Amino acid sequence: MERWNNKVAVVTGASAGIGSAASVDLVKAGMKVVALARREDKLSELKRTLPSHLQKKFHVMKCDVANEAEVIKVFQWIESNVGVIHVLVNNAGIQKKNYLMGKGNSKDIRDVVDINLMGAVFCVREAYQQMKAHNIKGHIILINSIFGHSVPVIPNTELNIYFATKHAVTAMTETYRQEFSNDGTDVKITSLSPGAVDTDILPDTLKAAPAFPMLNCEDISGGILYCISTPPHVQVHEIIIRPLHEKL
Numbered sequence: 001m002e003r004w005n006n007k008v009a010v011v012t013g014a015s016a017g018i019g020s021a022a023s024v025d026l027v028k029a030g031m032k033v034v035a036l037a038r039r040e041d042k043l044s045e046l047k048r049t050l051p052s053h054l055q056k057k058f059h060v061m062k063c064d065v066a067n068e069a070e071v072i073k074v075f076q077w078i079e080s081n082v083g084v085i086h087v088l089v090n091n092a093g094i095q096k097k098n099y100l101m102g103k104g105n106s107k108d109i110r111d112v113v114d115i116n117l118m119g120a121v122f123c124v125r126e127a128y129q130q131m132k133a134h135n136i137k138g139h140i141i142l143i144n145s146i147f148g149h150s151v152p153v154i155p156n157t158e159l160n161i162y163f164a165t166k167h168a169v170t171a172m173t174e175t176y177r178q179e180f181s182n183d184g185t186d187v188k189i190t191s192l193s194p195g196a197v198d199t200d201i202l203p204d205t206l207k208a209a210p211a212f213p214m215l216n217c218e219d220i221s222g223g224i225l226y227c228i229s230t231p232p233h234v235q236v237h238e239i240i241i242r243p244l245h246e247k248l
Contacts, residue, residue, distance in 0.1 A: 013092030015042035017199035065119030116165035195242030
């Protein structure tokens with residue numbers, strides 16, 4: 001982590017769950033962190049939990065990653081006021097409880113696609129363009145899911161278009177890997193796919209299942225630190241972190 005000392009890391013969806021844990025661990029590891037989310041009040045609460053010397057390196061900004069114009073504006077502000085982005089943790093994601101074939105579900109489907117998929121496209125593009133312009137050997141982490149590799153049979157769990165967006169992240173990771181290399185940069189890309197994690201996004205029907213093992217958010221944050229700590233010539237393309245005895 002020494003080479004990332006005082007470098008800028010941006011974390012989306014940082015107001016809770018994995019994003020919150022990653023933001024805290026990255027600033028504790030010596031980076032300047034910009035935590036983004038729609039709930040700015042939650043970001044400010046998180047900042048206040050940090051020691052004063054870390055609060056100075058922890059910046060919070062309201063950002064709806066589904067809004068392209070807002071993403072562009074926020075990322076430009078980061079470059080001008082905090083520094084060039086070296087690490088992006090694209091974590092923002094939602095799921096809506098609604099069946100794909102359900103009536104009147106268009107808004108739910110669009111919301112999930114806009115945040116889980118288009119939000120990633122917008123944020124990765126803006127971070128990468130900064131890295132390339134400044135010849136930064138940066139690292140982009142896409143928080144994926146084991147649901148991005150298979151569609152399990154889960155009775156009565158209405159995850160809508162969520163599975164499809166996570167499969168898209170898997171495909172995007174390989175597309176980015178090829179594009180970054182063909183573009184002549186040394187920017188790394190990693191898809192990090194957690195199994196069940198104890199966050200708000202996990203359906204209550206799963207949490208309530210007997211003997212249902214779950215990871216903590218800090219387990220995933222530790223995986224992020226591992227990935228960005230690898231030597232410059234090593235790229236962890238895909239990492240899956242699952243709780244012991246998971247049945248999904």
